Amino acid sequence: MTLLPVTAGVDGSAESSAAAHWAAEEAVRRGLRLRLVHGWGLSSPLEPVVDRAGDEQRRAQRLLRETQEALLDRHPRLNVSLEAMADGPRAALLDVSHDSELLVVGSRGLGALSGFLLGSVSGHLVGNTACPVVVVRSAPAGGPAPGGADAEVVVGLKDPDRPQGTVLEFAFTAAAGRRVPLRIVYAGERDDAAVGAAVARWRAAHPQVVVVETAVAGSASPVLLSAASDAALVVVGRGPGRVGPVVHGLLHHARSPVAVVPHP
Numbered sequence: 390m391t392l393l394p395v396t397a398g399v400d401g402s403a404e405s406s407a408a409a410h411w412a413a414e415e416a417v418r419r420g421l422r423l424r425l426v427h428g429w430g431l432s433s434p435l436e437p438v439v440d441r442a443g444d445e446q447r448r449a450q451r452l453l454r455e456t457q458e459a460l461l462d463r464h465p466r467l468n469v470s471l472e473a474m475a476d477g478p479r480a481a482l483l484d485v486s487h488d489s490e491l492l493v494v495g496s497r498g499l500g501a502l503s504g505f506l507l508g509s510v511s512g513h514l515v516g517n518t519a520c521p522v523v524v525v526r527s528a529p530a531g532g533p534a535p536g537g538a539d540a541e542v543v544v545g546l547k548d549p550d551r552p553q554g555t556v557l558e559f560a561f562t563a564a565a566g567r568r569v570p571l572r573i574v575y576a577g578e579r580d581d582a583a584v585g586a587a588v589a590r591w592r593a594a595h596p597q598v599v600v601v602e603t604a605v606a607g608s609a610s611p612v613l614l615s616a617a618s619d620a621a622l623v624v625v626g627r628g629p630g631r632v633g634p635v636v637h638g639l640l641h642h643a644r645s646p647v648a649v650v651p652h653p
Contacts, residue, residue: 393520394422394470396489398482399456404495406456407527411646412493413460413467415523418566421490422468423460425453428481429473449473479513486518491648496526496640515640516632521559521650523622524640539569540621540645541601545613545635546575546587547626553652554590556626561591561598563622563648570599572616576609610635617643624648 397412399405409425416423427449453471461467474481486492494511515522544560547553564571573584584602592600605612613635617623623645625636632649639647 392421393488393490394424395419396424396426396482396485396492398478398492398494399425399427399453400478400495401452402495402497403527404497404525406459406495408493408495408523408525409456409460410463411523411525413464413469415491415493417464417467419490422470424470424472424485424489425456426472426474426481426485427453428476428478430475430477446473446475482514483517486514486520486522489520491521491523492518493523493525496524512632512640515636515649516627516630518651521555521648523646523648525646526644540619541570541572541616542567542622542624543572543574543613543616543620544624545609545626546573546584553626553650555652556624556650557588557591559648559650560624561595563624564598565595567621568597569621570601572601572603572620574603574605574609574612574616576605608635610638613639614642617645617647620645622646622648624650626650626652628652 395412395416397409399409413423429445429449450471450473453473457469457471460469472485474484476484482492482494492514494514496511511524515524542560542564544556560571573588575584588600592598603612613623613625617639623639623643625639625647627633627636627649629651636649
């Protein structure tokens with residue numbers, strides 16, 4: 390079976406640098422190749438393509454090589470591949486999502502040479518990619534990144550009676566790889582039997598993961614946002630082509646990385 394890579398979008402911003410470093414650590418943790426992708430494009434269709442394309446391609450390759458060198462300084466055994474694509478960031482990253490284990494992007498930043506803010510690009514990707522998307526913020530100036538070595542993984546479980554298997558599998562895998570607890574947050578009255586049944590399959594597959602349950606009366610959004618202030622990772626799901634208000638809130642306000650996992 391061919392192993393798919395962890396893919397990171399690179400555009401030269403502080404946010405994309407943070408995303409690339411996060412993706413490198415995740416690739417090492419999973420034993421996968423890291424693919425760095427830069428989607429370049431001209432800022433206007435009226436610009437002379439022949440005169441500019443070569444310069445933009447060279448700049449893209451230089452940016453990718455510099456990012457690769459920085460990552461290999463920290464992870465010398467990491468297998469890294471580079472792809473510069475002349476499709477712009479949206480089209481390029483959507484395309485590579487079809488053969489990626491997950492896609493990692495920065496939360497915002499100027500999409501180099503395209504005129505797009507990466508925030509708008511990442512927002513589009515979250516609702517349309519074929520694989521999970523992890524959105525990463527850069528660390529605040531002069532401050533530490535959220536989530537220490539023992540910070541837990543948090544997952545939002547929308548309905549314990551109808552568990553989203555791909556979301557739970559991603560969350561359990563993330564917690565197991567980091568050797569940290571998994572906190573399951575769900576709305577409604579506490580129902581140990583329903584939650585126990587919902588996660589039984591993944592508990593059996595990952596017996597080393599300590600599971601903590603948090604039931605919330607009303608919306609789970611405030612609890613997820615609170616947990617996201619110092620979590621290693623927050624995991625939520627989305628339906629086909631649809632991003633709900635909980636996901637929107639996390640993407641705009643969470644300090645921790647947010648993984649958005651598509652499910653049927």
